[in-house]
Amino acid sequence: MNDRGVVLAQARMAILVALRTPRVLIFTAAFPLILLVLFNSIFSKGGNETTTLPGDLKLSAEAYFTAGIIAYSVALSTFATLAVSLTTQRENGQLKRYRGTPMPPWTFIAAQITRASAQALLMTALLLGVGAIAYGVPVPASTFPAFIAYVLLGTAAMCSLGIALSAFTPNPDAASTIAPFSVVMLSFVSGVWIPVDQLPSWLETVGKVFPLYHLALGLQTTLAPGASGTGLELGNVVVLLIWCAVGIRIASKRFKWEPQAAKA
């Protein structure tokens, strides 16, 4: 038996399920694209560098919102998707059924992460492509590796936190309310919908605690034409790594395979 094959077979099935659930496609694929178009149409300043990041780095509204919505989309594709789908599969007994087979538990988790990451990377490519082609968002070659690094780090942190959250959401309804709602709320204080320089400082401080702020800021920095060096900033990287570790720690201690609702 080949464990990698087991991971891929499960990832393929998870992708099939997602493709057969129109709600998932609308919320995680169509929604960010629509937001990208909306924000760029409303706030476009014709590509002038009008938004200022910490460190006096300037970039266009288009680049700012494209990077922010990529961060939002990564969070939806990984954090929210995993919390909802793992809670659903746990409550309908699928996870318990898996535990009764010789399938190694890690292969299941790896498959779910593969499916979520694939979605996050696909959405990133799609949003960045639309941003570059339709709204002239620059993609500086010097900082592009850092852009990829942020997407991967953000994906890792959000995956681990999504798995961790699923341990606390008692049913699919709760998960599909709490997870997307918290992403939308955090987006307000993380520079996704509103540039952080327009927030009261205490709200920005709240945003800084959470990983979405640092993912968005990291991506925005790497799309700023004036970014120095690689564009990778220690502060953002460290916060994302810490949240990734926190998620892994909680998930490995608290993850549950059996339905939590008392069966009648």
Add this chain to the structure above:
Amino acid sequence: MPPVSEAAITVSGLRKSYGEHEAVRGIEFEVAAGEVFGFLGPNGAGKTTTIEILEGYRERSGGEVSVLGVDPGAPTRAWRNRVGLVLQECELDPLWTVAEAVSLFARFYEKPRPVAETIDLVGLGDKRDARVATLSGGQKRRADVAIGIIGDPDLIFLDEPTTGFDPSARRDAWNMIEGLKALGKTVFLTTHYMDEAQHLADRVAILRDGRIVAQGRTEELGDDLGRRTVIGFSLNGSLSAEDVRGAVPTSQVAVAGNRVEIETETPQPDLYRLLELAEQRGVELDELEVRRPSLEDIFLELTRAEAQES
């Protein structure tokens, strides 16, 4: 294949408590390799707790358990390869097709059965590309059984496999379970249907309040417990209850209206004398029947107190 003499499951002194509540209170039984073992009891008797301990899902509070030579409290991957499960409810993603679901589970096992053949075996051949969500209750249950046997296990746990089946689907399921036995598999069966246990099980154990109140070979259980055969008929003509009592003096005769029931340990001579009496009087015995105690009679009697409590 293990030798036939080897026990597939041995359980002794098994106990399980949830806080103050003792769900299983020291039970003991053995399941021989290759037999169908019926595990019966009313709801709340501790059936599910016990089966989940044997399946490796739940830890026990005390006692010794061995399933295929392994302690299910520490399940290994090799052990899981030899054990097939059919849980109480359908646990397949409604968006999968039958063939996708069975193929996925086939990947988990070292030596799976062929997927198409297994789907045919459970009678879902024409539903292989149907999504699980579109299957009827009975068809979902068959998909569960396909998943349970796809790994070609030596031992199969079937937890209420025919709940919600119509009579013809139940017959099909019985044939399938008999097919598994013919392949040399050991089957651990729980069911609410006593006719099902009577038909399929070589031996049964009846659980009540966390204790086994009876166990033995299915057809001998009544005899072992001293349950008697009943001869019943309706009085007519010149035959009176006193005449009947005189004919079978060693047996218990109960009369309700004109219905007579004779409880007897010696059914053959009693029946002979009764027919002789009827012949002499020129009377026809209406609605004559001879009833051995069914598993259902025994079960109801042994678990009656439990049923009234709940």
